[in-house]
Each structure stands twice: as C-alpha cells, then as structure tokens.
Amino acid sequence: DVKVTQSSRYLVKRTGEKVFLECVQDMDHENMFWYRQDPGLGLRLIYFSYDVKMKEKGDIPEGYSVSREKKERFSLILESASTNQTSMYLCASSSRLAGAETQYFGPGTRLLVL
Amino acid sequence: DAKTTQPNSMESNEEEPVHLPCNHSTISGTDYIHWYRQLPSQGPEYVIHGLTSNVNNRMASLAIAEDRKSSTLILHRATLRDAAVYYCILRGNTGKLIFGQGTTLQVKP
Numbered sequence: 464d465v466k467v468t469q470s471s472r473y474l475v476k477r478t479g480e481k482v483f484l485e486c487v488q489d490m491d492h493e494n495m496f497w498y499r500q501d502p503g504l505g506l507r508l509i510y511f512s513y514d515v516k517m518k519e520k521g522d523i524p525e526g527y528s529v530s531r532e533k534k535e536r537f538s539l540i541l542e543s544a545s546t547n548q549t550s551m552y553l554c555a556s557s558s559r560l561a562g563a564e565t566q567y568f569g570p571g572t573r574l575l576v577l
Numbered sequence: 578d579a580k581t582t583q584p585n586s587m588e589s590n591e592e593e594p595v596h597l598p599c600n601h602s603t604i605s606g607t608d609y610i611h612w613y614r615q616l617p618s619q620g621p622e623y624v625i626h627g628l629t630s631n632v633n634n635r636m637a638s639l640a641i642a643e644d645r646k647s648s649t650l651i652l653h654r655a656t657l658r659d660a661a662v663y664y665c666i667l668r669g670n671t672g673k674l675i676f677g678q679g680t681t682l683q684v685k686p
Contacts, residue, residue, distance in 0.1 A: 467620075498676075506621070506676035521673070553620050555674075562609040562668045563628070568620030 466490070467569035469554050475575045482541040484572050486554030493558060495537035496566065497521075497529060500551040512537055544576045581665045586681040589655045597650040597680055599665030604645050609668045612639065612650045614661040615679070621664065624650065660684045 470485035488495065496511040498521075508521030512531040526548060530538040537556075541548055551573050555566040582600040589595040601610065612624040625632055625639045627648070632639040638651040652659055664679040 503678075505678055506674075508673060511673075555620075562607060562670050563626065564668075565611075565623045565626070566621075566674055568622065571618075571620050 467554055467556055467567050469552075469569040469572050471572050472570060473573050473575075475577065476541075476544050477577050478545060480541075480544050480576075482544050482574070482576075484539040484541075484552055484554075484574070486537045486539070486556075486569055487535050488537075488554075488556040488567070489535065490556065490558070490567070491534065492556040492567075493534075494556060495531065496555040496557075497527075497537065497539045498553045498555065499523070500553060500571070506553065509539065544574075546576050548574065549576045550574060580675070581667060581677050583663075583665055583677060583680045585678065586683065588683045588685060589652075591657060591684055591686050592654050595652040595655045595659070595682065595684075597652075597663050597665075597682065598647065599649070600647045601665070601667055602646045604667055605669065607669055610639065610641060610645075610648050611666045611668050611674070612637070613664045613666065613674075613676075614659075615664070616658075616661045621676075624663070626668075655682075655684045657684050657686060 467488045494513050497509045498506045500506045507523050510529040512518045528540045551571050553571045554569040557564045557566045611626040613621040615621045625637050627639045640649045662679040662681050
C-alpha cells in the first residue's frame with residue numbers, strides 16, 4: 464500500500480514564526496502536492512512538484528514556499544506564519560500527472576497560528 | 578478545469594444501497610471522473626474513477642451517463658464506516674484535482 468506520512472498531526476505556532484511541514488511518500492512517486500482545507504472552501508492547491516527541485520504554483524501560493532530536495536520528501540514552508548494560515552494542510556502524491564492517475568493523501572496536519 | 582455539482586448531503590440506512598449523483602455538464606473529452614471520500618479527521622482517499630464506461634471495484638461502482646454529463650457513485654451496501662464526505666472530481670492532464678464541496682453522507686443504523 465502507498466503510504467504518505469506527514470510530520471505532525473497537530474501543530475501550534477505563534478504569529479511570525481517560520482513553520483516547516485514535512486511530507487514523505489514511500490512509493491517512488493514523481494509528483495507531490497500540498498493542499499489546505501478550510502470549512503466552506505474545500506481543498507485548495509498551494510504548490511505541487513513534478514520532480515526533484517521542481518515546483519509549480521497552485522491556486523493559493525501566497526505566503527508559502529516549498530522545497531523538494533529528495534524525491535520522497537516535499538516540504539511546505541510558512542516563512543512568517545499568520546493567523547489566516549490556520550488550517551488543515553494535506554499532502555498528496557501520484558506517479559504521473561495524467562488524468563487517470565490517483566492521488567494518495569496523507570492524514571493531514573492541523574495547524575493553529577496564535 | 579470543468580466543475581461538478583453534487584447535493585450537499587444525503588442519508589442512507591445501513592445495509593441499503595446508496596446512489597450519489599454528480600453533474601458535470603461542461604466535461605471535456607479527455608477529463609476523467611474521479612471519486613474520493615474523506616472520513617472524519619482523515620485525508621481524502623481514492624474510491625474509483627472512469628472515463629466513459631461503467632466501472633466496478635471492491636469499494637463501489639461508477640455509472641457514467643452516455644453523454645458523460647453526469648455520473649453516479651454506487652455503494653452497494655452502506656455501512657456506518659461509509660459515513661464521509663464524497664467528492665466527485667474531473668481530472669484532466671494538468672494533474673490538478675479541483676475539489677468542490679462534496680456530498681456529506683450520513684448512514685443510519
């Protein structure tokens with residue numbers, strides 16, 4: 464079974480802190496994604512990566528950056544956390560970007576910024 | 578990316594079949610129809626996908642209308658563990674999954 468793990472299930476940070484969210488997948492997938500999920504807004508794509516050191520902006524990249532130094536690991540960085548970044552963050556991976564491909568999601572990290 | 582329309586919520590009794598509808602009138606010829614579900618406090622999980630023909634797997638069946646403008650996810654015998662938010666998503670070759678609000682399925686014992 465594909466496994467996508469995220470470094471924390473729950474995280475509490477203060478405004479202005481730099482926050483790192485880590486995601487690891489064990490299926491040698493090329494593509495990895497970061498989403499955030501908010502009530503009433505559904506899941507929205509922040510960034511994705513289709514190869515090591517490659518990244519593409521999603522629909523809401525402002526206030527975030529990402530890093531993919533190794534194929535299995537994709538990090539989401541909040542350079543200076545703000546209260547409007549309080550959310551559920553979900554990581555996903557897939558083997559290809561084709562329409563038939565399945566994305567596998569991690570359990571999510573619930574981030575609270577005070 | 579084309580959008581989908583689903584009812585906000587549905588109810589079912591345990592052990593009965595459930596038909597979850599989805600409208601996607603602006604679907605393009607290369608869009609696949611995917612269904613994911615999200616159980617409480619978990620990430621979304623893949624359920625099924627199809628392009629033109631009906632599909633079956635161990636979790637569910639997917640019935641696709643002949644004109645592809647609508648589809649129905651069928652859970653043959655709902656259990657309490659099937660209570661979740663079900664998302665119908667169209668996926669082209671960009672790799673993006675555009676999640677809507679989904680249908681919240683309640684299963685009553």
